Amino acid sequence: MVQANDTLLEVQGLKKYFPIQQGFLRKTVGYIKAVDDVNLTIKKGETLGVVGESGCGKTTMGRCLIRLYEPTDGKILLHVENQTISVTELNRQEMHLFRRNAQIIFQDPYSSLNPRMNLLETIGEPLLVNGIARGRDLEERVKEVVTQVGLRVEHLRRFPHSFSGGQRQRIGIARALVVHPKLIVADEPVSALDVSIQAQILNLLEDLQAKFNLTYIFISHNMAVVRYISDRIAVMYAGKLVELGTKHELLSHPKHPYTELLLAAVPRTVDRLRGQRTVTPGEPPDLGNLPKGCVFHPRCKYARDICKVEEPKLRALRPDCHVSCHFAEELDLQGIDTPARVSVPMAGVR
């Protein structure tokens, strides 16, 4: 891949295999290929939505990208301030270089906060462990970020139990934001929240992105949420990236049959189509025992003989449309009308 100036993160051949161990000696008998050979680039200031069914590897990929999981293989390059950090090669001491730039927001605001740490300690910890600030300085920075996410400075000494789900998610966002990162991996940040609170958090994420020129990797199983917040969308299936494209193109004119299937299963809401959805039989495969050829072929209604033997590689149909399907050019797939984004992703530079 050619490195353009607006590239923030480059992922090359990322793999994460979990061993399947059996017996008394825990002998490795096989591997769960949770993430298998993922290549992608993430541009500065964009939101990349990652969608797929549970078990498709989207969370594992997100965690590998910020090295919460050690990738089995592959390279991750972060381009910041005219230098390139090879994330997978950093040792423990050097990791703080990366942690200042990349942070994560977790799904469950109840289990991702330490109940014995108050707001100041929770949000201030990333500053402390990465050697960015201490003491008075730290408190100032925490106060600043607490206000930015819509919490109150008076509550700095309170503990997580005294906050609601939506407020806790704001704490999680503040903790990620406090080091002034470039990249935030948001792993299902609104899935555990009540419907009436989700919009508040989504709007907050958008505002913060505009204000600090943040780049998001937004992982979600909810197509409607991803459609709302993303600039580009990556679709994963059984550990593989099957389609990657701009939101408008991917949703309006999907190129991979799995993307079509996924979109068709979401209940429609506009009057004439209200409640309509298309039912397709089948389930995702067992990751320890993947089908031969294209991993999607057992569920694909367009599958032909070649799909059962030859695995399609992710290839570029157009510069901004990557798909792994043998018949991407000839298939005419159904999507959902989605207007192209009017403003450019870089509009929110400070």
Added chain:
Amino acid sequence: MANSQDVLVEVQDLQVHFHLHEGVVRAVDDVSFTIHQGQTLGVIGESGSGKSVSAQSIMGIVPSPPAKQIGGKIFMHLSDNGTGYRVVNLSELPPKGNEFRAIRGKEIGMIFQEPMTSFSPVHTIGDQIMEAILLHIPNVSKKEARERTIEILRRVGIPKAERRVDNYSHQFSGGMRQRAMIAMALSCNPKLLIADEPTTALDVTIEAQILELLKDLQQEFNMAIMYISHDLAVVGGVADEVMVMYLGLVMEHASAEEVFENPLHPYTQALWRSIPKIDGDLSRLKPISGTLPSPFAVHKGCPFFSRCDDRIVGVCDMARPPLVEVKPGHKVRCYLYTEQGKG
């Protein structure tokens, strides 16, 4: 649908309070509704709205203590050997008595959100479904019960049912477990199926499969479904009537078309505006301001008052608005549609 106007369950002025150390939670504060035979009632609400407790009250499985039914009646219309109807007040039956046990599982089936935790891990799926059949259907032999179990597992779309019947729940995927759960709930041909967020833990593709299955089975068995969910789009696809709940109260109750195309209550409208839609426009979401009030709070007026855009100070916060029928079949609990609000 034939007999669509026939009443199956009638809930009147139901009130269920939870007495906890911290105070009293009015989980269900004033809920009345009717479920018609063969129809689907969708119940929409956020956490703490009382939607699950309402359903559990019909089923007689509200944990008591701490819960206590303060008031209200739940009538169920049961057919008497095909000769006629008898009406039972479920709320008067002791929940652990024989009479209620003959209804629970037989006349009313229930499926839960968590297909992972709803099965016993140490009994086979088949044994658990057979248990219901052996308990509720007179003079059925073990062999017949097993055959019936295989038959129903096949009907809910479990491949190789004759082998899967001897599997344990951990050998099933999430979607398959929910199918087995449906099989168990339907094993005695209930008249009412209570589905409490049955697809929330499932992927959208599997959810579509499960809902399609429920629709087919509903037609086949002519059963009523009480479908509880927080997902408006999903409810829009399955329900004939929709009831919107907030903090233990019914805020709006109307046909599904009405609720989605012409919502009247400010809460319903705000909820609909605040969620991203798969085919809606992409303009900025309009969130509902504020947060859910504490469950211990006592509201003199409308519980949605503090978050409502259309609130009338001096009216809405003074007394609880009544649930009024604004037009035939469309009920709303809001002063905007009463004389006080218009004045």
